[in-house]
Amino acid sequence: MPRRIQRVWLVLAIFLPCLHRFATGGFAFTSSTVPWRADRARLTLPLRAGKDDIVVRLPDEGIPEGVRKLRPGPEGPPSGPAEVDKVNVGCLPTSSELSDRLLSEYMLGSNQILPLRGILGGSAYSKTLRKQVRQNGKSNGSVLIFGEQGTKKDMLAFLIHYSRAKGSLYFVDCGGVSVKGARIFGRARSSGLLDLASEGTVVFNDVDKLNKALLPRVLQLAVNGTYWSKAQQKEKQSKLKVILTAEQWSSVLQLLPKNKVVQIKVPALRVRRSDISSMVQYELRRLTRGTGRPIPEIQPEALKRLQAYDFPNNVEELFFLIDNAYRNMEPGGSITADLLWTAQSVQKLDLFKVNLLEVYPGLRRFLQSDWLERLNHGFTKYAFPVFVILLFIGPQTFSQNFGLNLFWAWWWPGILLTYPILGRFWCAVCPFMIYGEVVQRWRVGQGAVLQKWPTKQLEAYGPWFLYLLFLAILLWEELWVLENTAYLSSWLLLLITFGAIVGSWFYERRVWCRYLCPIGGMNGLYALLALTELRSQQGECKASCDTFHCYKGGPAEGEGQETNGCPLYSHPASLKDNKNCVLCFTCLRACPHRTVQVNLRAPGIDFGFPFLFPIPGTSSARQHESSAPELALLFLLLGAVFCHHLQDLVVQAGAPDTLLDDFAVHSALAAAALLGPGIFVWMMDRLARGLSALFYPEQKVLNDFLDLGYAYLPLTWLASLAHYLKLGLVDAGQVLPTAARTASFFVAGLAEWAPWAPGTSFAQEQLKFLEEALPHGSAPPDVVAFLQGVVLLLAATFALLKLGKLGGRAPFAWIHQAVILLLTYELWQLIL
Ligand code: SF4
Ligand code: SF4
Ligand code: SF4
Incomplete structure (x- = not known):
């Protein structure tokens, strides 16, 4: 077929359906070559239908795939024949359809801007904002709204539009506007948004992101209400109310005349913290609306965490956190602090973290195995009662009782040494809680439904209960000489075990360990200094997880094993410090996504900086949340070191040491020694x-x-260590002979009770021999004193370094430095 006839057929094939489209719609090119003209936005075909050229609109990004073989014209846009290959244009719109389409592209309906949360809260800031919205809603004048990222400036613009209730709302995302802005200002023979929109509000969102060539045109529109219409080739007056929003307060925006463009500054959330509570309540109401679920309660501790957080992404981040916490929450539960994943903001310090699970893959396999279960329920569960009975019925003095030696000379120094390395790990192998677990498993096996934690009350009173219990224990230890009275030491162990059992009997998981246990409180405090931490990657948790098995527990999934979830109700993604993580690795076993990390880190970064090895420029936002009862516990533990040397203190004061023979005086002096250091430091701080x-x-x-008080934490920890070093270096080495003496005690008892029993005297002889022969050893006093001195010097150094970071360079900060040196000097006198 001749080429010319082919073309006729082609044109007919294309344009007959096209003409038909004006009645019905639907149009497609078939594959062929057609003559055409094109500019950047449209392909004009050389026929006229009705009054309009038949125009195929091209997308902004260029020529559609179906159009090939473009040839640039001699100047400007391409021209000449092009091969058109099944360009399905659907329909060729009329001018009015095109206008509608363009307007609807920018028009926002109310369904698109939901949830419109309004200006929540009763702070002076929110009242001002509400007033500004009302005022600007009444006028036609332009408005510039600026504020940090996430302050919901766009929402404020919508509120202004809706309080005005006039025309439609057009929303232009300035970051996406093309260089020439043709869709906004029009192009030759084609109207833009400003030409077409007759009445209403146009919001130029993030105007600071608009390209520089267009910015003056938008600002002119805001100031004078005029713009240059390219389609009509004239200056036009717009009836639209113009609202600009911006994050950056640029020099150009500063030049806008305030009498022409009203400026509204949206405050960051961190300066209107009192509004957070209302926002949270509102969001929780919104989330539960229509679900039939009750509005969850937010725990005071959770609210405190939100109010202490700086919200780099402002309101948007707050709502995200609440939505995420609501998703994570157990049905019928409440929003706790652990559900709020405020961003971990120690990015600089993250540089110093090494994920040990990546470096040592074998460690992951080990930690995911059942080693802890075997140790706790296969060994400790049976060894602990033997230990307790030994203390009860064995010899009662320190030098005779193997159990007392283990407790005071091994356990105390040992646990103090584990804190800087493994934090609160003792709680993962603690025998007290093993019995709590035993009881809990039995109860659940019997079909009991354990109660949820009364978190609100526990958060309010738990830490003070813990403090008072520790105070009572320390007084008991001093007044009844627990160190040298085995059955009382045993009662102490039983007391804590009893607490663990009662807590586990009534409540799910380990409520005793989280809020009430005095040893747990001490462990949590010292764990802040640890070199290791367990965390999960917040970003990956948010992106990849919807089961939260680490927190809630659940069946096996992928690599994750079946568990009951974190025993302390901590979420590894929300952990801000080591306080509430007992390193039980339940979350590591439960996680199907491998996001849990065990990090080696710079010590002290829970406080926002590595104070043990100060690295310049690594100060960052603190993670740890200070609390009064925790600080009181810190000073109580410092006081305990003084209390252990009460007799020396009395002698040092020039009083006779018989003074302590009087129980009342002894009690009063012990209480003074326990509370005195804290009170002294506080008074010096006031001064x-x-x-x-x-x-x-x-x-x-x-x-x-x-x-600031946490500066004394290294001093407290190392002073305690210096005190227990003597027990650890001198008495711990006597453990085997002491074990032989304990055995002799029982054999002697047997010989007395059953003189007819064979072999008792032989056994006594052998044990006597063993007592001498068994390996034993004690560090010489000079070595002990040297090490204690070194530890105390380190205590003062680290405390001063930490004070420097926490106290800044405020005037009279030297008073705290002097107090640290004075306390160290006194400890030196007492301990060495
Ligand atoms: S908190 Fe107390 S009871 Fe619980 S594991 Fe730790 S030491 Fe044991
Ligand atoms: S740690 Fe694992 S289980 Fe927990 S939220 Fe993250 S991905 Fe999910
Ligand atoms: S489950 Fe994970 S976050 Fe919870 S206490 Fe154990 S190790 Fe820590």
């Missing part, structure tokens, strides 16, 4: 603040004592 206010009223005062 420093008072002097600072008096002499330097204009200058920065010291950080809050609740934060």
